[in-house]
Amino acid sequence: MSTIAEVELPANEFALREALTSNLDAEFEVVRLAAHDSDRVMPYVRVSGTEASSMTETLEADPSVENVELLDDLGDELLYRMNWVENIRVIMHILLDEGGTVMEMHGRDDRWHLRILFPTRDALSATHEFCTDKGLTFSIKNIYDLKQSTGRGEFGLTENQYNALVTAVEHGYFDVPRDVTMSELAAELGVSQQALSERLRRGHKALIESALRVGDASFGSDY
Structure with a gap:
């Protein structure tokens, strides 16, 4: 592969x-x-x-x-x-x-x-x-x-970041108003709220840097 x-x-x-x-x-x-x-x-x-x-x-x-x-x-x-x-x-x-x-x-x-x-x-x-x-x-x-079925490789997302972002979208976390809280989303993923917050933040950073080609990203985190 x-x-x-x-x-x-x-x-x-x-x-x-x-x-x-x-x-x-x-x-x-x-x-x-x-x-x-x-x-x-x-x-x-x-x-x-x-x-x-x-x-x-x-x-x-x-x-x-x-x-x-x-x-x-x-x-x-x-x-x-x-x-x-x-x-x-x-x-x-x-x-x-x-x-x-x-x-x-x-x-x-x-x-x-x-x-x-x-x-x-x-x-x-x-x-x-x-x-x-x-x-x-x-x-x-x-x-x-590079998994074409997910597309995460194209944007430099780790598997944890990809899963967190997709789950957040599917459960309405980014909707206005939100359909799910951070606590509920963390429970769905089986992680702490702090871990989920880090995954979402770093996932957003990776997406922005890849899409807009800004800066020199470091993708070394497991989150």
């Missing part, structure tokens, strides 16, 4: 290391990523929180980057095309060796956050083993199977 993993990579082990660490107010979003051969990746990268002149100069000076091209300057948002040529062993392994797909990729400060679709759970395990063998960091924050 296809598996989605939320992972983090440290900036100092990946492409654009110098660009990220020298522009702490900038946020990088990879909007398209393709591996053309075994030693080069061509991404389209959206950058916000900086100016075109300074960012272009920074990118051109970054040793992991070649052929930087500014495609669009919208003032508060820049779109670049470039080649990544260094510190890309992890992404090459994911794309070429395991047949994975990078669904989302955001970089800021000292790390990258990725949402990756692997064709099997074994492909994810193989990637983790590859990084361990190479002395690279591959921090898995959350893993979930």
Whole structure:
């Protein structure tokens, strides 16, 4: 079964290391990523929180980057095309060796956050083993199977969050006025009110971040 993993990579082990660490107010979003051969990746990268002149100069000076091209300057948002040529062993392994797909990729400060679709759970395990063998960091924050019947994988919900939200909707918790109280809903799910509150809150956060693509979510909680 296809598996989605939320992972983090440290900036100092990946492409654009110098660009990220020298522009702490900038946020990088990879909007398209393709591996053309075994030693080069061509991404389209959206950058916000900086100016075109300074960012272009920074990118051109970054040793992991070649052929930087500014495609669009919208003032508060820049779109670049470039080649990544260094510190890309992890992404090459994911794309070429395991047949994975990078669904989302955001970089800021000292790390990258990725949402990756692997064709099997074994492909994810193989990637983790590859990084361990190479002395690279591959921090898995959350893993979930892609179940089309529920759709929770698409939005980064844990099973507990998904069940809490669906049960709340089915019992009218979000209706105005409400048809069920928090206490009654918690009893239905067999959990405490505090646990239910946490699941609903974190489930809402995951849905909003996925739908609106804001921030860099961490999906490490069991709730």
